Ligand SMILES: Nc1ncnc2c1ncn2[C@@H]1O[C@H](COP(=O)(O)OP(=O)(O)OP(=O)(O)O)[C@@H](O)[C@H]1O
């Protein structure tokens with residue numbers, strides 16, 4: 001194990017608790033993750049993250065950085081905790097009563113789980129796109145304008161119009177809907193609805209976008225559009241994407257993190273994970289022996 005990595009990892013811990021016992025347990029736990037879970041330029045740092053649903057532990061001691069302007073894919077068998085981990089990054093787990101999150105999650109070095117952190121503002125900075133497109137029962141325009149309105153991002157109608165157009169354009173949808181902005185968002189096709197949800201997410205100018213299987217309900221053409229879009233969005237945003245498709249992970253991400261039964265098993269460059277994984281569990285998964 002790389003000592004510099006270990007030191008890095010220990011750094012954000014509260015030093016008053018960092019006795020030999022803590023170091024030792026960190027060591028043991030950390031050896032469970034192989035590869036490169038940490039980054040030099042981290043946008044989000046997660047340390048010793050444990051997540052429980054009532055008595056059941058869904059995430060075990062995960063240490064992972066999300067690098068600035070990277071696309072990182074989270075993969076692993078169903079039920080391994082990908083969505084649970086993803087939701088810790090913008091406190092979406094707060095909405096689940098029985099869910100309890102332990103550990104540190106830092107956005108630009110600041111703990112997002114403090115009382116003074118407003119979750120609504122946090123979710124504007126760390127936006128989320130879900131598996132099933134969930135447009136509001138409003139017009140296409142109002143879906144995209146919703147966030148900018150509640151956060152007071154524009155000063156007048158003309159600025160709002162511009163922001164709506166820009167967001168729809170970035171989401172690759174503007175040309176298809178420009179003549180029917182007043183039509184209901186729910187009347188669009190599934191792939192268009194998903195791009196509308198992406199436009200709605202980027203309209204509030206987030207720094208990070210979390211995507212939980214954003215293309216799993218879409219046909220190959222709509223999927224290709226979403227993947228193209230991810231490749232464009234990565235220039236301006238940091239993206240964490242959960243996917244069941246290894247081809248998709250390979251196409252869109254630079255780094256891949258493999259989860260297994262709530263534990264982070266291996267993290268590395270996507271190419272390496274798919275061609276030359278280090279951990280036996282990763283290898284079994286990517287060669288289709290389970291999952
Ligand atoms: N709202 C919840 N209440 C109770 N348990 C939950 C809840 N959500 C998830 N879990 C449990 O947490 C564990 C991890 O689930 P999670 O949904 O994070 O897995 P996943 O990797 O996203 O799976 P999938 O690929 O099927 O989406 C599972 O054992 C699941 O049953």
Ligand SMILES: [Mg+2]
Nearest residue numbers: 082083084212
């Ligand atoms: Mg999931």
